[in-house]
Amino acid sequence: MKKSAVYWLLLPGFVFLAAFMVIPIVLTIGSTFVQENAFTLDGYLHFFKDPYFLKILLTTLQVSVVTTLVCVVLGFPTAYYISRKAPRRKGILLALAIFPLLTSPVVRSFSWMIILGRKGLINNALVGLGLIDQPLDILYTPAAMMIGLTHLFLPLMIISLVGVLENIDQDLLKAAQSLGASRFTAFRRVVFPLAVPGLVIGAVLVFVGSLTAYTTPALLGGKQRVIATFLYQNAMTLNDWYLASVIAAIMIAITFIVVGVMNRMAKTLNPKG
Amino acid sequence: MREKHFGLGLFSLLVFIFLLGPLLIISVTSFEPGTVLKFPPEGFSLRWYENIFKTGGFIRTFQISIIVSLLGNLLALILGIPAAYALSRYDFKGKSLLNAIFLSPVLIPGIVLGFTLMKYLIVVYQLPMYLGLLIGHTIIMLPFIIRVIASSLSSFDFAVEEAALSLGAGRVRTFFQVVLPNIRSGILAAVLIAFLESFNNVDISVFMTGPGVSTLPIQMLTYVENYFDPTIAAISVLLMVLTGLLMFFIERIMGGLTYFTKR
Amino acid sequence: MxxxxxxxxxxxxxxxxxxxxxxxxxxxxxxxxxxxxxxxxxxxxxxxxxxxxxxxxxxxxxxxxxxxxxxxxxxxxxxxxxxxxxxxxxxxxxxxxxxxxxxxxxxxxxxxxxxxxxxxxxxxxxxxxxxxxxxxxxxxxxxxxxxxxxxxxxxxxxxxxxxxxxxxxxxxxxxxxxxxxxxxxxxxxxxxxxxxxxxxxxxxxxxxxxxxxxxxxxxxxxxxxATEFVARFIGFHNFIEFDERSDAGDAISLKVGGRLFTATANPGTVRPGARKGAIRPDDLIVSGDTGQEAANALPGMIKVSTYLGRSYQYVVETELGDFTANQEMETPYFSGQRVNLIFPQDKLVLVE
Structure with a gap:
């Protein structure tokens, strides 16, 4: 086969992506630097000076950081447990973890509306038990978003971790124990460091996912905005496309920075090189 | 060594309850006979399942969702199979860059992609809404198609292809009669995974709704904003059954679910 | 201790x-x-x-x-x-x-x-x-x-x-x-x-x-x-089940189908009554001389001959079954040739 023929195979897909994805995105980002035919940073200066915008950004970051941490704390032990099971049972547990991942995010967020609402499962139970008089406001708060996002992304964390944990040779644990390490020390000194790459990948997926999620904050956040819902509001409700473009550019920048930094981290934390 | 992890087992059980409990609750509440969602329900009724077919354009948007996902899938296959083949079979200049471009739709925030598509495809390029929706879904399916098929090709022995060539088959014929049949299951799995990705999509579709054009998830979102009756719970149950079925097929076709744990 | x-x-x-x-x-x-x-x-x-x-x-x-x-x-x-x-x-x-x-x-x-x-x-x-x-x-x-x-x-x-x-x-x-x-x-x-x-x-x-x-x-x-399993595991391929055994000091006489064999007693690893003989292919001698009917000898016919590099390997068919023997020699025996298998007394051991 001629060398150039390879490029013919890639050409249709490339043209498609270039025309419908790359060019629109590049133009969108480019447009944020131009106002009245002149180069400007006003859009960004305005954004980062406005306390309302900054609060949205801060809320988004807070929600994403908490969600990521909770996913690590809940995901690691669970993934470790799954990875140590015999193949059959491991397959079943993995399937149970993957099922919610493939289920519509609308369905999953909606289920939390039933649980967290003022007349929801939790409030009914607490009032019924006489623990509280008035129903708690959980739905439409950042906490509700964190719960919903954790539910949304925990499976991603679990399967990324199972991927690395199941490849850790069981003999390494035994070797550590035969050298005098207790089971806990063996875990801390051997298993955990070897799982760090999977942990970093999982954390990136969860963090970036939470940062850019739309459906869950839209359903569980109420009036509480995050950048994704704020972008939508500006684009579709307020028709402020310039501001929407600025938000889009900021979201892309944050995503790329986070992915880049975590990639670097994964490399330096992984001494194998 | 038989190790016992009671604490760990209990912890994992609670995590699984957290993951699956809400889905179970939503399923149970779908049988509520009253007009307000409650848990536990006050009886058993299928009236909200009937309601799906009566109100809110759920059937119409379901049809649109199916058509968009299937057509987009087809388009993504046409664009993705040659690309996956080239990327996993040959070494060439700019390979890693092209690879990055083909997989980049998963990296771009969906809401950003949806916004730019709306801005340029619909407003600047003046494409009809339907076509914009189709293109958007094709873009988000491409990385899944390419990744699954490439991993299927990576376990394909290309010596078989060379054998066919040495027996006098042409390049194109070899591809269709030797390579494709051998990665059949990979293609099927790719189609199913991409389908779920597209069918559940909100971020793109939410920008591509207009008169007479909407997808099922968007229709559900709109409905939830206005009503809080168990209709959505009933739809959710049907969608979960669909998801479970597709997952079962993916597991069968790929001989496991390891695709999801590999990164 | x-x-x-x-x-x-x-x-x-x-x-x-x-x-x-x-x-x-x-x-x-x-x-x-x-x-x-x-x-x-x-x-x-x-x-x-x-x-x-x-x-x-x-x-x-x-x-x-x-x-x-x-x-x-x-x-x-x-x-x-x-x-x-x-x-x-x-x-x-x-x-x-x-x-x-x-x-x-x-x-x-x-x-x-x-x-x-x-x-x-x-x-x-x-x-x-x-x-x-x-x-x-x-x-x-x-x-x-x-x-x-x-x-x-x-x-x-x-x-x-x-x-x-x-x-x-x-x-x-x-x-x-x-x-x-x-x-x-x-x-x-x-x-x-x-x-x-x-x-x-x-x-x-x-x-x-x-x-x-x-x-x-x-x-x-x-x-x-000590046992047939051990013998097989360490390279004894030939076994004979003897009918009779009589001990006279260190020398042991054995009989099978009217043929007489002698083996050396081993130092207490096997219980005294054992009647199964074992020998390595390398220790079994294939003799072209078929004239005599001596003790520790068994007539047979070459069934298969293969070349191992340093030696030839023969499968010899006898009235007691097939035996495998390795032997270094210039010109090999041919298939179908009649030969005598010699079991050296110090190489024939008894196992359980």
């Missing part, structure tokens, strides 16, 4: 009994090999002693103390894995230092002992490398150093050489024997490679289906296998 005693232990997993009423003893400073085909229970025995497995019944005594319930990390045994099990995220130095740090040894002493041990295994200068930058043989040395540096009371090897190529295997086993003797460390060694076990061991236990078929010095086993 033995340093290590397994007293009637039973091990089972997944409802499958691997060892039943199994007993074994090992003296201080000796190297004992467990040899046998896969599934014979040798690795289970080793893992039981290491503490990776627990016995369902029976006792494991070590240095006079009951070790049956002592957890792995309190046993102070060194274990060398088939897969080496080096920690991939730690350098050679940190791998070797791991056990010392678990024992809270001071940093200065750690460094001194690690460096000394790397010298013992000829790896000085490699301490900053990572496992994946080492060859198979080097990894094996790190694994040995890591197990040795904690000054274990017992050293356990689980098929340590099976992942190395043939030449390296020979070098490494000499190395293992050198280190073991230099440090005088009591060692249990598991392998399925006969030559490997025989070359480095003070004693070899040949195992089959969870029992020890024979435990003896390698030289004794090689010459006088």
């Amino acid at each position: 033995a340093l290590l005693t397994l007293d009637q232990v039973s091990v089972a997993y997944d409802n499958q009994t691997i060892l039943k009423d199994f007993s074994l003893e090992l003296e201080k400073g000796k190297l004992l090999s467990l040899l046998g085909p896969s599934g014979c229970g040798k690795t289970t025995t080793l893992r039981l002693i290491a503490g990776f497995l627990e016995a369902k019944q029976g006792k494991f005594l070590f240095g006079g103390k009951d070790y049956t319930r002592v957890p792995v990390n309190k046993r102070n045994f060194g274990f060398v894995f088939q897969s080496y099990a080096l920690f991939p995220h730690l350098s050679v130095y940190d791998n070797v230092a791991f056990g010392l740090r678990m024992r809270k040894v001071k940093d200065r002493d750690v460094s001194e002992r690690v460096m000394r041990m790397l010298e013992v295994v000829n790896l000085n200068g490699f301490e900053k490398r990572f496992p994946q930058e080492l060859s198979g043989g080097q990894r094996q040395r790190v694994a040995i150093a890591r197990a040795l540096v904690i000054e274990p009371d017992l050293l356990l090897f689980d098929e340590p050489l099976s992942n190395l190529d043939a030449n390296l295997r020979v070098n490494m086993r000499v190395e293992i024997r050198r280190i073991q003797q230099e440090l005088g460390i009591t060692t249990l060694y598991v392998s399925h490679d006969q030559e490997e076990c025989f070359s480095i061991s003070d004693q070899v236990a040949i195992m089959n289906k969870g029992i020890v078929e024979q435990l003896d010095r390698p030289e004794t086993i090689f010459k006088y296998p």
Whole structure:
């Protein structure tokens, strides 16, 4: 086969992506630097000076950081447990973890509306038990978003971790124990460091996912905005496309920075090189 | 060594309850006979399942969702199979860059992609809404198609292809009669995974709704904003059954679910 | 008194009994090999002693103390894995230092002992490398150093050489024997490679289906296998079931189908009544002279002749069945040729 023929195979897909994805995105980002035919940073200066915008950004970051941490704390032990099971049972547990991942995010967020609402499962139970008089406001708060996002992304964390944990040779644990390490020390000194790459990948997926999620904050956040819902509001409700473009550019920048930094981290934390 | 992890087992059980409990609750509440969602329900009724077919354009948007996902899938296959083949079979200049471009739709925030598509495809390029929706879904399916098929090709022995060539088959014929049949299951799995990705999509579709054009998830979102009756719970149950079925097929076709744990 | 005693232990997993009423003893400073085909229970025995497995019944005594319930990390045994099990995220130095740090040894002493041990295994200068930058043989040395540096009371090897190529295997086993003797460390060694076990061991236990078929010095086993299983395992391919046996001092007379054979008594490894004869293909002589009808001879016909390089191998058909014999010669016998098989008295042994 001629060398150039390879490029013919890639050409249709490339043209498609270039025309419908790359060019629109590049133009969108480019447009944020131009106002009245002149180069400007006003859009960004305005954004980062406005306390309302900054609060949205801060809320988004807070929600994403908490969600990521909770996913690590809940995901690691669970993934470790799954990875140590015999193949059959491991397959079943993995399937149970993957099922919610493939289920519509609308369905999953909606289920939390039933649980967290003022007349929801939790409030009914607490009032019924006489623990509280008035129903708690959980739905439409950042906490509700964190719960919903954790539910949304925990499976991603679990399967990324199972991927690395199941490849850790069981003999390494035994070797550590035969050298005098207790089971806990063996875990801390051997298993955990070897799982760090999977942990970093999982954390990136969860963090970036939470940062850019739309459906869950839209359903569980109420009036509480995050950048994704704020972008939508500006684009579709307020028709402020310039501001929407600025938000889009900021979201892309944050995503790329986070992915880049975590990639670097994964490399330096992984001494194998 | 038989190790016992009671604490760990209990912890994992609670995590699984957290993951699956809400889905179970939503399923149970779908049988509520009253007009307000409650848990536990006050009886058993299928009236909200009937309601799906009566109100809110759920059937119409379901049809649109199916058509968009299937057509987009087809388009993504046409664009993705040659690309996956080239990327996993040959070494060439700019390979890693092209690879990055083909997989980049998963990296771009969906809401950003949806916004730019709306801005340029619909407003600047003046494409009809339907076509914009189709293109958007094709873009988000491409990385899944390419990744699954490439991993299927990576376990394909290309010596078989060379054998066919040495027996006098042409390049194109070899591809269709030797390579494709051998990665059949990979293609099927790719189609199913991409389908779920597209069918559940909100971020793109939410920008591509207009008169007479909407997808099922968007229709559900709109409905939830206005009503809080168990209709959505009933739809959710049907969608979960669909998801479970597709997952079962993916597991069968790929001989496991390891695709999801590999990164 | 033995340093290590397994007293009637039973091990089972997944409802499958691997060892039943199994007993074994090992003296201080000796190297004992467990040899046998896969599934014979040798690795289970080793893992039981290491503490990776627990016995369902029976006792494991070590240095006079009951070790049956002592957890792995309190046993102070060194274990060398088939897969080496080096920690991939730690350098050679940190791998070797791991056990010392678990024992809270001071940093200065750690460094001194690690460096000394790397010298013992000829790896000085490699301490900053990572496992994946080492060859198979080097990894094996790190694994040995890591197990040795904690000054274990017992050293356990689980098929340590099976992942190395043939030449390296020979070098490494000499190395293992050198280190073991230099440090005088009591060692249990598991392998399925006969030559490997025989070359480095003070004693070899040949195992089959969870029992020890024979435990003896390698030289004794090689010459006088106790059972048919052991004999087959170490290369005896020819067996004769005799009808009658009569002992006269050291000389044993045997009869089968009117033919007379004599064999040498072996030193107490086999119970006196055994009537099964065994001989190696290399020890069986194929004679072209078919005239005489002497004792220890059996007439037959060449069925198949193959060339082995140094010698020819014949399958000879006789009234007692087929026999395999290897013989060095210039011009080989041809198929169908009538020959006499000679069984030298000192090479024909009796097994159970």
